[in-house]
Amino acid sequence: MQHKGFTLWLTGMSGAGKSTISDQIMARFREGGAKVELLDGDIVRTNLSQGLGFSREDRDINIRRIGFVAEMLSRNGVIAVVAAISPYRATRDEVKAKIGNFLEVFVDCPVEVLSQRDxxxxxxxxLAGEVGNFTGISDPYEPPTNPDVTxxxxxxxxxxxxxxxxAELLRRGWVEGA
Ligand SMILES: Nc1ncnc2c1ncn2[C@@H]1O[C@H](COP(=O)(O)OP(=O)(O)O)[C@@H](O)[C@H]1O
Ligand SMILES: [Mg+2]
Structure with a gap:
């Protein structure tokens, strides 16, 4: 497999499928021998962003840190797969502008289905009020206005x-021969 350095960024609410889709895509990249790293929000929060909470400010710091690492990887020919709620449009757009080779994937699912999946x-x-700042329930989620893939x-x-x-990665020529 030939590939460029780029960032594949999956945004969406908790339980929408970001990690599940990322894991499948990671397996495909690895089968093809690609240079690839996964930055999954849940894992990042236990190391790179340990100690950060869920205020807007802390969420933005988390996303900027992930973006910083993803940019370094992408710039050096590595594929960075990011699976993070990243609820704020402006912060996603900021990271996108810095990285350049950036594919935004909106993992969409109605909140009713997410609550059933749970x-x-x-x-x-x-919903019982036991967890505050929960995206989609007691905290905002701003869907992308113009995602590359939904x-x-x-x-x-x-x-x-x-x-x-x-299909979108192939169409862009960011991945070839897979
Ligand atoms: N098309 C799909 N894409 C991804 N996940 C799906 C899909 N259909 C059903 N699911 C299920 O939805 C759940 C998504 O959970 P997860 O990937 O952990 O979400 P997130 O990482 O966004 O919080 C999994 O149980 C998965 O099996
Ligand atoms: Mg996840």
């Missing part, structure tokens, strides 16, 4: 969602 049991708690995880299979992202 992968981590957090929607139940947020996947609807309530209407598509995982394979379909992954296929859409992959």
């Amino acid at each position: 992968v981590k049991g957090l929607y139940k708690k947020a 996947v609807r995880s309530d209407r598509e299979t995982l394979d379909e969602s992954v296929g859409k992202v992959w």
